[in-house]
Amino acid sequence: MASLVFTGGCNLTCPFCHNGGLVQDADEYPDIPLDELLADLKARRKFIDGVVISGGEPTIDTGLPAFLIELKRLDLQVKLDTNGLLPEVIAHLLERHLLDYIAVDIKTSPQRYSELHSVAVDSAGLVATVELLRSAAIEVEYRTTCIPKLVTEQEIGEIGKLLQGSPLWVLQQYVAEHAMARDWQLLEKYPPEKLQHFSTLAQGYVDQVQVRGI
Numbered sequence: 001m002a003s004l005v006f007t008g009g010c011n012l013t014c015p016f017c018h019n020g021g022l023v024q025d026a027d028e029y030p031d032i033p034l035d036e037l038l039a040d041l042k043a044r045r046k047f048i049d050g051v052v053i054s055g056g057e058p059t060i061d062t063g064l065p066a067f068l069i070e071l072k073r074l075d076l077q078v079k080l081d082t083n084g085l086l087p088e089v090i091a092h093l094l095e096r097h098l099l100d101y102i103a104v105d106i107k108t109s110p111q112r113y114s115e116l117h118s119v120a121v122d123s124a125g126l127v128a129t130v131e132l133l134r135s136a137a138i139e140v141e142y143r144t145t146c147i148p149k150l151v152t153e154q155e156i157g158e159i160g161k162l163l164q165g166s167p168l169w170v171l172q173q174y175v176a177e178h179a180m181a182r183d184w185q186l187l188e189k190y191p192p193e194k195l196q197h198f199s200t201l202a203q204g205y206v207d208q209v210q211v212r213g214i
Helices: 020-024 034-043 064-073 087-095 110-116 124-133 153-163 192-202
Strands: 002-006 050-054 077-082 101-105 139-146 168-173 208-212
Touching: 034 064, 050 064, 064 077, 064 087, 077 087, 087 124, 101 124, 110 124, 110 153, 124 153, 139 153, 139 192, 153 168, 153 192, 168 192, 192 208
Parallel strands: 002 050, 050 077, 077 101, 101 139, 139 168, 168 208
Antiparallel strands: none
């Protein structure tokens, strides 16, 4: 069992994001003082094994390494959810042995990442993160939400080439009603058999494929 901690802010503004408030209006959410948060986690220590850090995008938070050090002092395992665009931050956390599990969201093919933000996005950081994690001594999971506008057979093939030989690729169903942008809330999701077809394609690239949400 794990506790879940969210950080505010992101270096993308994906229109399908389920945590739009944390991306666009992070200042509207009260910060929990670090001492108070650590005390709460310490009190839960008998019931939890670890902490999941999600967002927003946790790697843009300059306080992340110090927070993870404190979690390790509590002997808690750490899972990080990230978009993978800041490989230098991930490398630093790995070097300090502050992560036990990392889940990287692959939104679409790297060349389409500028569609996920209001300015151009350099996806080279994502590619560097994938290469970095090939030799990481922790559990690694890649996740792709199968959104009709962004993920087709072509994108599955392009992402597959990027992830070639990786341990786990999770394909997720799109839940439109939680999307940050209203027009994306109206987007019809793929039928389950389409995700199963994508899964069959993905199996040619990675060790294991899972389908979630159908």
